Amino acid sequence: MKKLLLLLLIGLSLTSAQAQQTANKPEREQWFMDLGFGMFIHWSLDSQVGAVISHSMAGASDDYLKRFTTELPATFNPKKFDPDEWATLARLAGMKYVVFTAKHHAGFCMWPTKTTPFSVAQTPFKRDIVREVLDAFRKQGIAVGLYFSPEDFYYLYEQKIPIGRLQHPQHFPANNPGLMAHDKAQLKELLTNYGPIDIMFFDGPAEGLKEYAWQLQPNLVVTRGQMNTPEQKIPDKPLPGPWESCYTMGTDWQYKPTNDPHKTGTEIINMLIETRAKGGNLLLNVGPKPNGEIQIEQEALLREVALWNLVNGESIHGVRSWDITREGPIWFVKSNRENAVYAFVPGGNEWKYGDRKEFVLKTLEGSAQTNVSVVGYDSKLVEYREGFDASINWQATPLGLVISAVNGHRLYTNNKWPNPAVLKITNARFKPLELAGEKRSKLDGAH
Template identity: 50%
Template structure:
């Protein structure tokens, strides 16, 4: 390990003393995020995640190939692989520009993943980018470019350090069956504190921190150091919900940030990668914002630093959509319900402005008029409805087509008639969601609230059933409601968001605000996702998504 400079050591010593005096109980989660900064973060809405490290040269899962690996593998991984890492084509300014075009307001970069390899010139370990052919401080380049683009700067940092475990004779793993010996644990804590001190002291104001792994004292120490040095930094993972590769089933009032990959892997995967379509990524972004969350969408640069072509293509498709519709996801809040079937909503309450995302409209020919009914919103005298990006004055090359957006409040809801007029691609096809902007409107109902209860397996006369349960917590008139459940086979941790298709049961009787449905088990040893569903005449309301395994 490198020797620390005297000034660095003295500063560190003082900080460690301060941290020791304010150490919270290890079973508590330290959260010193300032409320005003959290609101600032929530308004950002959309960010870019960058997973990048020296093992991208192999195209393997970042860091995790070390767990369970042989000594020979670990030795070559740690000592040999960094010698060929040279991301000379990493263009931080180009990446930041592309992120901004895509509507992203912040970037989070992996300063250190679980392997322990540092992407900055650190004094704490030789296992860092300065000891590669590249030699430069990639974190410094990223920070400068991101700030210059007017984007918020975020650091991903893993308190877990597989290289430290290996150097100290411990098995490389994420979960230990017995506590790490105190002498080694103290060194472990000190390493993380020193590295966090460097990151907080070397690069100016850091806006966002994402801690991954090392729950308990490791991550708590890191948060203490960060907040002592930079009180305005917003900690996401480690202080708020950060669902990974999934979305919550309901709107969440507290701050949260979903993080997901375009394909199946965080870091670069050169072979057999299965990418989500640009349309699917936009649908996920819309759902995230409709449910009150931020989305952190990942890219994994190639070993030379370039963005893989497919990932860049996805970002540019998102950029085109954002250029037209960005105001509908920027600084918005959830509406009274996230969606009515395939129409999703965001809301700007101060402006009384509702945005309606028209999803699942495949093959909408340019110049064709379609009709929609929104039942959860009610117009006022000064209301207007427009299609974002369109003037509603013409359809190019179609002079006989009326491009006007018509709207009328009727007893059963707000009726809207609009045309897809704008030409986005040469072939006139544009299957991505169109967005309606509805001004000066108000809610048309107080929606019920439904809870998905834990399901159970019931055995009866040689057969087995999944017994779903739901509870209506809040409602105006139970007689107006019907209830059922939706379910689907669980696709897996990585694959869950590739589809949003569900199967639906028949209606279940509502008794004292509760309802139950028994579904015969057709296939054993299958994990299902399920959720309760209550249908109001003006909206369908879902409960949280849960899972159960058949036996």
């Protein structure tokens, strides 16, 4: 009888182990890939001094660590924090998800945790920032995600373990039972007290933690820790499955008040287009000021992206890589919703407002059912130009699909909108490269 009971217990244990979730659900990964564009938010108490977030603790002297962990909480009081403004701006820019730094490497928690005194509860502000951010973005229909660092510099500081990033065995939760328990207690708070969380970004060793997170919320999509999440770069080629490229607008993740040149809106839009053409998501970062406002430079860039999204947003969401990523400067994606391909054509000086341009898309084969349009523009009128022919024409030829179109959507008073226009091409198919008479490497612009 004892032997039978032992076998039953072993069997139950094996079944439980086999049932443990070890990956994102495939349907949730497809959902994530449809989103396309997200807002990353890096914000913590050291934004007050414009420091690199958390990392100034690494290798620091004891007196610096004491000042960091006692003086900065005493003055963190973002009186202009308005997450509804953040969320509205994200929605206008076409961002479909947010990833907020609930706990960065410093170990400072942006919610009133019971696990440590190093949290927003010990600041003059006191409010639950995580809850307010999640509530605001949910109200805008934006999927919510949290950044969580398995490393915890404050925990290491208290335990008198040298502070650094993965340079000591005790920096890894798998080697440090105390740190693992600490992280799990915090994850339990985040994943049981705040409703459904869509996305989790583990910036550090995720082993043992992502499985625990899936146990608490099986529909959670783990990005970093489970999929490729390159920082400040886009892969040379499309990657299989879901992936996410993380970018700053300036040179740093957290608010940097000086010495921080920013990208242009056109550069950001082009990064978004290239990422989507290669099958990935773009997670674009903002670093709010210590008072809670998004700095004006970053707000301005997001509003430029918002105007482009108002016109062209359908080409970014619910799309996948096409058979080829681009022909020279023209990038492609295909729609999940219909038989359509979107072609992103450089604007600015390359295709000025009111100008007609001819294209030969060698990798597209048209038919009698093919239709071509300029997204957001009806190709009938150009403002103030009487009798001007703004019609769009296309023809299937042995060379490929020949298109003649006018860039006539007026978006700036001076008519110098510098950003790409988008062609929507329905009921066309990929033209095999041997028929196109070009090598893939040449068309893709590969080196």
